[in-house]
Amino acid sequence: MLPRSVDIVVGDVGDPSSVQAAVSGCNKVIYCATARSTITGDLNRVDNQGVRNVAKAFQDYYNQLAQSRAGKSSKSKLLIAKFKSAKSLQGWEVRQGSYFQDIYPSRFDEGTDASFEISENGPAVFSGFVFTRGGYVEVSKRLSLPLGSTLDRYDGLLLSVGGNGRSYVIILETGPLADTSQSKKYFARMNTKVGFCRVRVPFSDFRPVNPQDPPLDPFLVHTLTIRFEPKKQRPGDSSQGAASDPRNFQLIMEFIKALPTGQETDIVLVSCTGSGIEPNRREQVLKAKKAGEDALRRSGLGYTIVRPGPLQEEPGGQRALIFDQGNRISQGISCADVADICVKAIHDSTARNKSFDVCYEHVSNQGDELYELVAHLPDKANNYLTPALSVLEKNT
Numbered sequence: 001m002l003p004r005s006v007d008i009v010v011g012d013v014g015d016p017s018s019v020q021a022a023v024s025g026c027n028k029v030i031y032c033a034t035a036r037s038t039i040t041g042d043l044n045r046v047d048n049q050g051v052r053n054v055a056k057a058f059q060d061y062y063n064q065l066a067q068s069r070a071g072k073s074s075k076s077k078l079l080i081a082k083f084k085s086a087k088s089l090q091g092w093e094v095r096q097g098s099y100f101q102d103i104y105p106s107r108f109d110e111g112t113d114a115s116f117e118i119s120e121n122g123p124a125v126f127s128g129f130v131f132t133r134g135g136y137v138e139v140s141k142r143l144s145l146p147l148g149s150t151l152d153r154y155d156g157l158l159l160s161v162g163g164n165g166r167s168y169v170i171i172l173e174t175g176p177l178a179d180t181s182q183s184k185k186y187f188a189r190m191n192t193k194v195g196f197c198r199v200r201v202p203f204s205d206f207r208p209v210n211p212q213d214p215p216l217d218p219f220l221v222h223t224l225t226i227r228f229e230p231k232k233q234r235p236g237d238s239s240q241g242a243a244s245d246p247r248n249f250q251l252i253m254e255f256i257k258a259l260p261t262g263q264e265t266d267i268v269l270v271s272c273t274g275s276g277i278e279p280n281r282r283e284q285v286l287k288a289k290k291a292g293e294d295a296l297r298r299s300g301l302g303y304t305i306v307r308p309g310p311l312q313e314e315p316g317g318q319r320a321l322i323f324d325q326g327n328r329i330s331q332g333i334s335c336a337d338v339a340d341i342c343v344k345a346i347h348d349s350t351a352r353n354k355s356f357d358v359c360y361e362h363v364s365n366q367g368d369e370l371y372e373l374v375a376h377l378p379d380k381a382n383n384y385l386t387p388a389l390s391v392l393e394k395n396t
Helices: 016-023 040-068 105-109 279-298 335-346 385-390
Strands: 029-031 078-082 093-098 112-118 124-130 135-142 154-163 167-174 184-191 197-202 221-228 248-260 267-270 303-308 321-324 354-360 374-376
Touching (some): 029 040, 029 335, 124 135, 124 221, 184 197, 197 279, 267 335, 303 335, 335 385, 374 385
Parallel strands (some): 029 267
Antiparallel strands (some): 112 124, 154 197, 154 248
């Protein structure tokens, strides 16, 4: 029985107007809707499009609220670059280099064909061919952020890209512009898919090129570079045909944005591990759930994705729980324990931008042991979630 203070809004998560009414006035969301059938249309409407609708409505509400106060919403992404015309390429410079400049300079000079141009339908295309595996080609620009905006207020980068599925290195440069010898560079790898995708690269993933340099301070970033290196590619990373040559690359770029930072989760999404679902239905269900998870990660909102094992109708707090990542659990869990985890995740900073599986503690069969997992007995008197999640990876 819900308390009288709870407002009930009846609607359809697949209908944007219904969702807008539901999130109005809310500052946190727990999304636990799931399709009642395995019909593809139902799964997509609830588990994929429904998540998208909630995330967009939540951001729209806070953006409108900020505009009415002549401010900027803390849920808003910062636009760093949007590629839609030749003018948007101003300041971007294509450069080439080699990791073996003292040995093979002449071979590399004759072995690169790269360009960065606006395509006929709008987005920019960074493409070419690097003949020597020791060479690389990159596109770089000194950032020009809006007045009052600094990257230390953000959590990482979000790139909307397409192409032939290569991996790239994103390099952020800090230090005085007037003296490049004092600059420090930090790198993180970005993996793409064949076709379009949105890639989230948190600032916490960036590592200094020089191990002696301090960790990245986003406040000091002044230059962004995207580099393609043939030596880091695998022939199976892209589509078949001529594009499968690891020296060939194509990166279609729509935009680069910075993701807002924060201490707490905005949306908790209850997904599933796939355990307990009939084999003939599992693939369809997991495909829709994964699409919804990906949409939430790309939204820029602080998220927590909970993947419980098969749900059981029994009292919570009776058995220890295992928290894991990697889709390896198989045991069930009480609905009450899942509800308690979701409520705790709303105000737990360790839960922000994490996805994890959870089930009852169990003993693996001999020879089938998992690596050390974190187990805790749910208790309203203690915060078991913080120690359980602190050892798990973010942005998963």
